[in-house]
Amino acid sequence: MPMLEVICSLIGWLCLYFLFVCTFTQRGPEWNCRLVTLSHGVLIVLLTAYVVFVDGPWPFTHAGTENTELQSFALAVCLGYFFFDMGWCVCYHTEGPVMLAHHAASIAGILLALLMGVSGCETCGVIFGSEITNPLLQTRWFLRQVGLYDSLLGDAVDLLFILLFATVRVGVGTVMFYCELTSPRTSLIMKLGGVVMYGLAWVFMVDIARFGYKKSKAKYKRWIENHKLKDMDRQKVGGHSDKSE
Secondary structure (H helix, E strand, O other), X not given: OHHHHHHHHHHHHHHHHHHHHHHOOOOOHHHHHHHHHHHHHHHHHHHHHHHHHHHOOOOOOOOOOEOOHHHHHHHHHHHHHHHHHHHHXXXXXXXXXXXXXXXXXXXXXXXXXHHHOEOHHHHHHHHHHHHOOHXXXXXHHHHHHOOOOOOHHHHHHHHHHHHHHHHHHHHHHHHXXXXXXXXXXXXXXXXXXXXXXXXXXXXXXXXXXXXXXXHHHHHHHHHHHHHHHHHHHHHHHHHHHHHHO
């Protein structure tokens, strides 16, 4: 039954992609793929949030327990998307080895949780923490495409993305990683998968920290230059006033 749900999920994401292709005929393939990614990000965050915070059980205390039907459904929806996105990335050669490794690890982890029928609660928790920043990442890309990235809105999206990634994916993710490693119910292969995903999260965190530093440095430099220009303009205006007197 879960594998049938995965196939249906894959077909659904493919159909959504071709719907976007037919709708946005003036846009390129990446525009339409990122619309699918944005749609998946919003949907899976809402779905896994309900699974983790409402339906339960709590992943920090029940890691390695048997999957519920809702957990299996959420994993199937997500796995179908990752199959779609992995195929698209390979076809169009748009992503580097780190992102492809992340996709491969995600597919392997979700597939194992579905096949073994256990560890669904912590896997859904990891998906929630991983995907909560995805809509912001896609919004940032779309802002660039429409020429609105260099604005207050673009700065707000970047800041929120960095804060969420650091607090949820790395901060809370560290606690989740510890709970998974120390859980006697979690299988060794799932613990190894957790090590891989946690390591990739830190690789992304280092890249994000570098980006945040470079952008902050550029913003500060631009602010200093604008401040100097304003001072020069004031001096020129003051000099003209003295001469006119």
